Amino acid sequence: MKAQFPSKKIGLLLGPVIFSLVTFLPFTLISPQADDVIAVALWMIIWWITEAVSISVTALLPIILFPLFNILPIKDVTQYYGSPIIFLFFGGFVMALALEKVSLHKRIALTIIKYTGTSPNRVILGFMIATAFMSMWISNTASTVVMLPIALSVIKLLINDEDGFTKGDRNFALSIMLGIAFSANIGGVATIIGTPPNSVLIGFLENEYQIEISFLNWMILGVPFAVVMLAIVYWVIVKWIYPNNLDDFMESQDVITTELVKLGKLKSTEKRVLWIFGITIALWMSRTTLKAIFPMIQLSDTGISVLGALALFAVPMSFKKRDFPLDWEDTQKLPWGILILFGGGLALAKGLSHVGLIEVIANTIANNQALSIFIIAAILITIMLFMTELMSNVALVSIFVPVVAGIAIGLNIPILHLLIPVTIASSCAFMLPMATPPNAIVFASGYVKVSEMAKVGIFLNIIAVVLLILMFQFIMPYIF
Numbered sequence: 001m002k003a004q005f006p007s008k009k010i011g012l013l014l015g016p017v018i019f020s021l022v023t024f025l026p027f028t029l030i031s032p033q034a035d036d037v038i039a040v041a042l043w044m045i046i047w048w049i050t051e052a053v054s055i056s057v058t059a060l061l062p063i064i065l066f067p068l069f070n071i072l073p074i075k076d077v078t079q080y081y082g083s084p085i086i087f088l089f090f091g092g093f094v095m096a097l098a099l100e101k102v103s104l105h106k107r108i109a110l111t112i113i114k115y116t117g118t119s120p121n122r123v124i125l126g127f128m129i130a131t132a133f134m135s136m137w138i139s140n141t142a143s144t145v146v147m148l149p150i151a152l153s154v155i156k157l158l159i160n161d162e163d164g165f166t167k168g169d170r171n172f173a174l175s176i177m178l179g180i181a182f183s184a185n186i187g188g189v190a191t192i193i194g195t196p197p198n199s200v201l202i203g204f205l206e207n208e209y210q211i212e213i214s215f216l217n218w219m220i221l222g223v224p225f226a227v228v229m230l231a232i233v234y235w236v237i238v239k240w241i242y243p244n245n246l247d248d249f250m251e252s253q254d255v256i257t258t259e260l261v262k263l264g265k266l267k268s269t270e271k272r273v274l275w276i277f278g279i280t281i282a283l284w285m286s287r288t289t290l291k292a293i294f295p296m297i298q299l300s301d302t303g304i305s306v307l308g309a310l311a312l313f314a315v316p317m318s319f320k321k322r323d324f325p326l327d328w329e330d331t332q333k334l335p336w337g338i339l340i341l342f343g344g345g346l347a348l349a350k351g352l353s354h355v356g357l358i359e360v361i362a363n364t365i366a367n368n369q370a371l372s373i374f375i376i377a378a379i380l381i382t383i384m385l386f387m388t389e390l391m392s393n394v395a396l397v398s399i400f401v402p403v404v405a406g407i408a409i410g411l412n413i414p415i416l417h418l419l420i421p422v423t424i425a426s427s428c429a430f431m432l433p434m435a436t437p438p439n440a441i442v443f444a445s446g447y448v449k450v451s452e453m454a455k456v457g458i459f460l461n462i463i464a465v466v467l468l469i470l471m472f473q474f475i476m477p478y479i480f
Contacts, residue, residue, distance in 0.1 A: 007050070008050055008051060008052045009052075010050065011046055011047060011050025011051070011052035012047075012050075012053070014050075015042075015043040015044075015047045015052065016043060018046060019039045019040065019042060019043040019065075022035060022038055022039035022042060023035065023036055023039045023069070030355075030356075030357070030360060031355065031356070033070075033071060033355040034355040034356060034357055034360070036065075036069040036071055037071055037351045037352055037354075037355045037357060040062065040065045040066070040069075040071075040348070041348060041352065041399070043061060044058050044059075044062075044344070044348060044395075045395075045399055047061075048391060048392060048395035048396075048399070049391045049395075051392075055337075055341055055392050055394070055395050056336075056337030056338070056340045056341045056344075058344065058395075059340050059341045059342075059343060059344020060340065060344060061344070062077050062344060062347035062348055062351060063077050063081075063347070066347065066351055071351055071354065071355065072347075072350065072351060072354060077350075080207065080343050080346035080347040080350060081339075081340065081343030081344075081346075081347070082343070083203050083207060083342070083343065083346055084203075084206065084300070085199055085200075085202050085206060085207075085302065085346075086203070086339050086342050086343060087302050087305065087306055088192070088193065088199065088202075088302040088305045088306075089193060089196070089199045089338070089339065089342065090306070090309065090334075090339060091193075091302070091304075091305025091307075091308055092137070092193030093334050093335060093338075094309035094312060094313075094326065094331070094334070095137070095276075095277055095280065095305075095308055095309060095312065096137060096138035096139060096142065097326065097330055097331070097333060097334060098273045098276075098277070098325050098326050099137065099138055099273060099277065100138065100142060100146075101273075101325070101326065101330060102267065102269045102270045102273050102325070103263060103270075104270045104273055104277075105134050105137075105138055105142070105143070105146055106146050106259075106263065107260070107263050107266070107270070108133070108134065109131070109133075109134055109143075109146060109147060109150070110150070110259050110260050110263070111260070112126060112129055112130040112133065113126035113130050113150070113256050114126075114253070114257070114260065116129065118248045118249065118250055118252060119248050120172050120244050120246040120247075120248075120249065121238050121244070123154065123176070123252050124172070124175050124176050124234070124237075124238055125179075125238075127147060127150075127151055127176055127179055127180055127183070128179040128180070128182075128183040128230060128233070128234060129183070129230070130147065131143050131144065131147050131180050131183040131184050131187065132183040132184070132187030132190075132226060133187060134146065134147075135183065135184045135185075135186070135188045135194060135195075136187050136188065136190045136191045136194045136226075137191070137193070137194070137277075139335070140184035140185055140188050140195065140436065140437065140438050141184075141437040141441070143184045143187070143438075144180055144181060144184045144437070144438040145441065147184075148180065148442065150256070150259060151176050151177065151180060152445065153255045153259075154252045155169075155172070155176065155447065157249065157251045157252060157255065158172060158173065158246075158249075168244045168245050168246045169244070169246070171242040171243060171244040173447045174242050174447055174448060174452060175237045175242050175244065177442040177445055177447045177448050178242075178442065178448060178452075178453065178456055179233065179234065179237060180438070180442055181436070181438040181441070182237075182430055182438075182460065183230060183233065184436075184438035185427055185428065185429065185436050185438055185439075186226050186229045186230050186233065186427070186428075187226060187230075188427055189222050189225060189226050189229075189424050189427050189428075190219060190222040190223045190226040191215065191218065191219060191222060192213070192215055192218050193305070194222075195393075195427050196338055196341070196342070196393070196397075197393050197394055197397040197427060198218070198222075198423065198427075199342060200342060200345050200346075200394060200397045201397065201401055201419060201423040202218075203345075203346050204345075204349050204401050204402065204405075205415075205416075205419070207346055208349060208350070208402075209405075209415065211415075211416065213416075213480075214284075214287060214288055215284035215285060215287065215301050215304075216284065216285045216287070216288065217479070217480075219285070220479060221420065221471075221475070221479055221480075222424075225424065225467070225471065228467065229428070229463075229464065232460070232463055232467075233430075233460060236456060236460060236463075237456055241455060241456055241459075242452075268317055269317060272315065272317060272325055273312065273325050276311045276312055276325070277308070279308070280304060280305070280307070280308030280311075283299070283304045283307075283308075284301060284304055284305075287299045287300075287304065312324070312325045312326045313325075313326050313327070341394055341395070341398075342394075345394070345395070345397070345398025345399075346398075348398060348399070348402075349398065349401065349402040352402045352403075353402060357402075357406070358402055358403075358405060358406040359406070359409075360406075361403055361406030361407060361410065362406040362409040362410035363410060364410065365406070365407050365410030365411055373411050373413060374469075374472075374473060376411065377418055377469065377472045378465075378469050380404055380407065380418065380422050381421055381422055381465055381469055381472070382425075384396065384400060384422050384423075384425040384426055385425040385426070385428050385429070385461055385464060385465055385468075386461065387400075388425070388427075388429045388435065389429045389431050389432050389434075389435040389461075393426035393427060393429070393436070396426055397423055397426050400422065400426075401419060401422070401423065404418055404419055405418075405419060414476075414480065416476065416480040417472060417476040417477065417480065418472065420471075421469070421472045421476070422468075424468060424471075425464065425465070428461065428464035428468075429457075429461070430453075430456065430457035430460040430461055430464075431453065431454050431457030431458055431461055432450070432453065432454065432457070433448075433450060439453065
């Protein structure tokens, strides 16, 4: 996400300047160590918001500054950059890489679209379902990039038809573009590995509070939310704000069929990747049951994830040829920077808790009875959702989650009840092109104006806030 203000040049200088001012204040804000952590956090927040340097580079600051200012020894800081949650996401990245390498993700998407029908609205729904499903397992950026050229091919059919590009055609094109972007954002909510903020939360909970959320438990909450939100997005775009009122067009089916024909029959590499991917998902979903049946086997989501990744490098297609689904050279495309970003977020969270800032926040909230728990939760969810329109949701979650945990403790409520809705809110940015990569990608297609995205997005943002508040109030107590 690209923040427009303040500028990168200002942010580059402002970060270390603010750090120096807070560090060398002639008085103490909380305690000397706590002030130093606040200074580091402010430096990181400024660089993250302005993107003065890569957000992954910013995440390296704790490795330098925490030992330098005697906040944490370097061996304690660097362990968070190798946290189990990082390897969970590493395995997810590797599997996504394999899906993309053999074009299996494209085949799955095209097959879903093929069976949704030929009416314009059902074509839009097909693109949305396919995009959301892929985004559960691969990055929302990758799923959008896969769907965009297919969607553009369908739109070109409308431009070149007898009546030209009518208002109905225009609304169809706009709906399919917005549907792809918003579905990519929503789909990631459904699984732990679907979007980076989910993994940041899981890592924080395991490191700081020894709370473990299994892959299956997250899906029990995430999948229904994603399905409901997807249905709402479809209704708002297609039935309410941008109805197209077009007749069926069989040509769209021809485009999908042509694309599937190009892929040919299911290849052996695709079958191998599909088997490994399916077994990994099955193990994730049945892990707690397997542990109950075989207590001597210590399965973890991270171990399963790395096992799936290892299999893609080590299970040969042919022993004679010694060819594998993935080679190490393929990992050049792996988003290593995101893994570093996770580590920086976890290290910052540890620094905040180590110097007692979380306890200070908790006690402040506990002593303030002016606002009800419901109102505080609503405010936090709203702040997170609208803030993520302007800055990286991963960076925002890294900053916000430890603070929200302290607030939950101060309110004397289970921290999961507050943290999960707030984290999900970070993936519900629908208003602005710069809010998420999928939003930016479809905006670049030329079929979406900022005002058109914002017109839909403001309603979807408000609806998402309401759903998450209802989740906090009525759903969370029964699941966690």
